[in-house]
Amino acid sequence: MKTFLKILTNPFLIAALLALILAFIFPVKHTKYKVSSGYEIVTEGKKKVFFRDVNHDGIFEMVILYYGNFMPRIGINTAENKIYGEAGMRGMIKPEDEVAFFDINSDSVDEAFTITRRGDSVFLAVVTLNLNSNIRVNTKYLFTIGEINGQPDWTTVSKFHFHDINNDGYTDVIFSYSALYSLQPRSIIAYDLKRDSILLSPLSGVKCDIFEITDINHDGFSEILLQTGTAENYKDTNAIPFHDHTPWLMALDHNLKFFTPPRPFHEKPATFSLFTLQNKDTLLLAGYLQCYGTYSPFSSLLLFDSCFNISKTLNIANTRFSFIQHHERGDLICLTFPETGTMLLYDYKLNLKQTVNLIPYTKPLTENKYIKQVNIQGKSFLVFYNQNINSGFFLLDDRYNLVTRIDFKELLETDAYSHYQLFETNDEGVKFFIQAGNRLWEHNVNYDKYWYFAYWRYPAYYTLMLGLVFLLQYLFKLRQEQQKKTENEILSLQLKSTLNQLDPHFTFNTLNMISGLIAANRREEASNYLVQFSKLMRATVAEGEKTMVTLEQELSFVNIYLAMQQIRTGNNFEYTVKVHGNVDQGMLIPKRIIHTHVENAVKHGLMNKEGDKHILVEAMQSGKDLCIEISDNGIGREKARKINPYKNTGQGLRITQQILELTGNLSNKKFMQEIIDLKDKEGRAAGTKVVLRIEL
Numbered sequence: 001m002k003t004f005l006k007i008l009t010n011p012f013l014i015a016a017l018l019a020l021i022l023a024f025i026f027p028v029k030h031t032k033y034k035v036s037s038g039y040e041i042v043t044e045g046k047k048k049v050f051f052r053d054v055n056h057d058g059i060f061e062m063v064i065l066y067y068g069n070f071m072p073r074i075g076i077n078t079a080e081n082k083i084y085g086e087a088g089m090r091g092m093i094k095p096e097d098e099v100a101f102f103d104i105n106s107d108s109v110d111e112a113f114t115i116t117r118r119g120d121s122v123f124l125a126v127v128t129l130n131l132n133s134n135i136r137v138n139t140k141y142l143f144t145i146g147e148i149n150g151q152p153d154w155t156t157v158s159k160f161h162f163h164d165i166n167n168d169g170y171t172d173v174i175f176s177y178s179a180l181y182s183l184q185p186r187s188i189i190a191y192d193l194k195r196d197s198i199l200l201s202p203l204s205g206v207k208c209d210i211f212e213i214t215d216i217n218h219d220g221f222s223e224i225l226l227q228t229g230t231a232e233n234y235k236d237t238n239a240i241p242f243h244d245h246t247p248w249l250m251a252l253d254h255n256l257k258f259f260t261p262p263r264p265f266h267e268k269p270a271t272f273s274l275f276t277l278q279n280k281d282t283l284l285l286a287g288y289l290q291c292y293g294t295y296s297p298f299s300s301l302l303l304f305d306s307c308f309n310i311s312k313t314l315n316i317a318n319t320r321f322s323f324i325q326h327h328e329r330g331d332l333i334c335l336t337f338p339e340t341g342t343m344l345l346y347d348y349k350l351n352l353k354q355t356v357n358l359i360p361y362t363k364p365l366t367e368n369k370y371i372k373q374v375n376i377q378g379k380s381f382l383v384f385y386n387q388n389i390n391s392g393f394f395l396l397d398d399r400y401n402l403v404t405r406i407d408f409k410e411l412l413e414t415d416a417y418s419h420y421q422l423f424e425t426n427d428e429g430v431k432f433f434i435q436a437g438n439r440l441w442e443h444n445v446n447y448d449k450y451w452y453f454a455y456w457r458y459p460a461y462y463t464l465m466l467g468l469v470f471l472l473q474y475l476f477k478l479r480q481e482q483q484k485k486t487e488n489e490i491l492s493l494q495l496k497s498t499l500n501q502l503d504p505h506f507t508f509n510t511l512n513m514i515s516g517l518i519a520a521n522r523r524e525e526a527s528n529y530l531v532q533f534s535k536l537m538r539a540t541v542a543e544g545e546k547t548m549v550t551l552e553q554e555l556s557f558v559n560i561y562l563a564m565q566q567i568r569t570g571n572n573f574e575y576t577v578k579v580h581g582n583v584d585q586g587m588l589i590p591k592r593i594i595h596t597h598v599e600n601a602v603k604h605g606l607m608n609k610e611g612d613k614h615i616l617v618e619a620m621q622s623g624k625d626l627c628i629e630i631s632d633n634g635i636g637r638e639k640a641r642k643i644n645p646y647k648n649t650g651q652g653l654r655i656t657q658q659i660l661e662l663t664g665n666l667s668n669k670k671f672m673q674e675i676i677d678l679k680d681k682e683g684r685a686a687g688t689k690v691v692l693r694i695e696l
Contacts, residue, residue: 011473015466022461032451033376033395033404038431038442039079048417049440051079051433052101054129056108058426063112063129067095074112074127074135087135091116091123095417100160101129104171104193113173115157120145122177124191124198140198142189146182153182161368163213165222165254170194174224178207181233183240188224190256199256205240206248206262207231212275212369216283221254229271247272249287249308260308267291273321275369277331279348286333286348288321301333301350314350323364323371325382334364334371343400356400361388365422374422374430377447383422393420393432395445406432406443513568525567532564543591551619551626552585554594558617561595565602573606573613580620587626589694590671596656597630597690605634605688608643621696625670628692636677636685669695 007013043049046067051060054076061084062077072093075086093116101110104126112127116139123139130136146153158176165172173191188201188210201208211227231244242248242262247270251259265272270291277284285304291297299319303312319335322343332345332353341358365372365383372383374395381395381403392407421433429446510533517526539557543549555577562575579585598617606613616631634640660671671694678687 011466011469015462015469018465018469019458019462022465023458026457026461028454028457031404032448033445034448034451035404035406036444036446038444040442041440043438043440046095046417048095048099048419049435050099050101050419051421051423051431051442052110052129053423054110055131056103056110060423060431061131063101065089065093065099065114067093072116074137076129076131076135084131085133085135087127087137089114089116089125089127090137090139091118091125093117093125094154094156096156098157098159098175100162102160102162102171102173104162104173106171113160115177117145117152117154120147120152122185124173124189126191140191142177142198143185143187143200146179146184148181153179155180158209161210161213163222165190165213165224166192167220167222167254168194174210174213176209178209180231183244186244188226188252188256201252201256202258203240204242204250204262205244206242206250207244208250210368211273214276214283216251216259216276216285218283223254223259224252224256225274225276226250226252227271227273230268232268246270247289249274251308263308265289269293275324277324277333277348278326279330280328284348288333288335290320299335301335301346303350312350314346316344319344323366324369325371338363358384358394358400359386359390362386362394372422374424375428376430376445377428385420393422393443395430404445406445408434408436408441510564510568529564529567532560532567536560536564546591548588549591550586551579551583551589554589554591555579555585555617555619557592558595558598562598562602562615569607573602573615575615575617577617578619580618582621583619583626585619587694587696589626589628590659593656593659593692594628594630597692601630601632601634601688604640604644605632605636608640609633609635622693624696626694626696628694630690630692631678631687632689633678633687637675637688638677639685671695 041049048065048067050063050065052063053059054061054063060079062079062081064075064077066073066075072089072091073086074089076084078084093114097115099112099114101112103110105111109131110129112125112129114125114127116123116125121144122142124142126138126140128136128138155178158178161174162171163174164170165174170193172193174188176188178186183205184203185200186204186207188208190199191197192199206228207230209227210224212225213222214225215221216223228247228250229244230247233244242250246264246266246268249260249263249265249272251274253259267289268291270289270293272290273288275286275288277286285306285308287302287304289300289302291299297318299316299321301314301316302310305311316335319337322334322336325332325334325345330348332347333350335344335346336342338361341360341362343356343358344352345354345356347353362384363386365385373380374383375381379397381397382400384394384396386392386394390407392405394405395403397403417438418436420435423431423433425431425444427446429444432441432443432445434441434443510529514526514530514533517523517529536557539553539560543553559577562577566573566575594617598615601615606615612633614633616629618629618631620627620629635643657673660673672692674691674693676689676691677685678689680686
């Protein structure tokens with residue numbers, strides 16, 4: 001047991017435990033990847049700023065689209081706002097339209113792609129971003145837009161996809177355009193760079209978007225898998241093929257013809273997305289049907305055979321399709337519950353493989369169907385963002401643990417000029433460019449080669465706790481020494497008080513009394529007196545090293561002392577020791593604090609008085625204090641001093657006062673004594689009352 005206590009009280013072990021607690025409360029949240037902020041720009045006017053390494057030289061330029069009814073244009077500036085050049089956009093552009101960048105002709109200079117409009121005509125704008133010559137804007141006519149109530153039925157373009165769909169060695173530009181109410185045009189559009197021509201999908205009333213571009217049948221040509229939805233804004237479902245009252249299974253070949261006959265899903269309002277799953281070397285067809293009606297929302301994952309027939313269905317309520325995560329052993333489909341942040345991941349057999357809990361309303365960044373992944377120092381991370389709660393970008397590892405985050409207060413997509421970009425850089429980091437309204441920020445995420453220095457706090461925690469433990473031990477030792485010194489002072493005073501009270505005269509008188517009783521053949525009284533005297537001596541010896549005794553022990557000592565004095569004086573005084581019922585007799589009080597005053601009452605108050613003599617010792621609780629009163633009806637202090645001035649020096653009272661003060665300091669409690677001279681009706685001395693108050 002002693003060995004166990006020695007180990008348990010070891011300061012190094014205590015410091016280690018305290019350091020662990022401190023590390024748990026204040027953990028090091030630093031990661032190997034640091035976030036640093038670059039410049040912040042405040043723009044003026046209606047414009048959207050894109051950061052882009054236009055000529056692939058490792059330096060980012062600013063590509064600026066200026067919107068408005070007067071001379072919409074595009075320009076290129078340096079990061080320091082030096083203007084390279086500007087060009088008119090040859091038509092109106094809308095702030096919410098998609099803008100994409102790609103080096104489509106492989107000349108190491110990017111082109112910009114967006115949509116322009118002139119009257120009721122829609123054009124694809126291809127902008128050559130040349131830093132050394134004038135910017136060139138070429139437009140390709142797409143179609144004429146329909147009208148609603150005499151106004152063009154404009155809408156926005158989907159994301160641009162860059163893919164060589166016909167395997168001719170040239171990258172094609174593929175995107176979708178869906179009118180809102182006029183039904184036309186609702187098309188998938190491809191710009192064939194080699195032939196400098198525009199391809200349109202077959203006539204259809206369906207609102208559609210490109211979900212995936214891939215080679216399904218391994219013939220070297222790509223197919224375009226679509227996401228379709230129900231707009232239900234045209235009542236005549238027979239006027240145009242493939243109406244918009246149901247979602248459709250649709251896929252196009254590289255010539256933008258139907259790869260398979262479209263098939264309807266009889267649900268509304270709903271969307272359907274067609275995509276592929278990779279299972280090692282096998283490509284599987286799958287789909288996601290989401291019905292978001294008010295009364296019976298549901299979602300379904302579907303597997304198809306090679307003929308687009310449903311082979312398996314899994315129904316999941318109230319989820320949204322989020323992304324596909326690619327694994328060597330098979331793709332995982334992620335469905336989310338946006339309100340809770342819960343993600344469900346299913347394998348290619350539609351078996352639930354993992355459940356992940358993120359912050360509510362956290363969304364993934366995706367490229368086509370796949371989640372956006374970035375690489376830093378050879379390690380891949382998944383990119384998420386949140387626009388509702390704890391706004392910011394999040395980098396997660398492949399187990400969905402948070403690695404680092406970029407906070408931003410301004411919510412994206414709440415302003416027509418808000419957007420974000422991210423790029424992997426040559427120094428193996430990631431740049432985030434964020435525009436919210438007229439303000440732009442740059443944030444960088446890089447590997448921190450000094451990341452381990454952040455963990456200096458843990459040994460610092462231990463050093464701090466070890467120093468604190470040693471300091472506390474030192475202070476505790478000082479307090480113990482001070483307490484021991486105070487106790488020794490109290491013992492010394494109590495010993496002095498005892499010697500003053502139980503002086504040789506008392507002992508000699510007691511022995512003479514016993515001897516006289518024996519000589520008078522009063523052996524029983526002598527024996528009783530001797531027993532009382534032995535109890536008194538035994539208590540004195542037994543409690544010799546104690547500074548505090550219980551109230552019961554002190555009163556017992558007082559009772560014995562008074563009984564002996566009563567016998568010695570021939571019963572010429574009466575005494576009463578009374579304890580009220582609400583008093584705890586087990587509480588500790590300074591040793592001999594009552595006896596001192598009782599002894600003074602007998603020796604100085606009653607011995608020189610004639611007639612009735614009485615001592616009353618009374619213990620009671622008064623509020624939060626223990627109140628002890630010692631009263632006598634003796635001659636009073638003033639007369640006692642006149643009778644015997646040498647014995648009444650007041651030394652006993654001074655010693656008692658010192659004992660009370662020292663004991664109070666030691667126990668942090670109040671110990672007080674008050675001496676009251678009693679008077680009769682004529683004002684003559686009628687005794688003495690001592691009131692002791694001890695804080696409970």
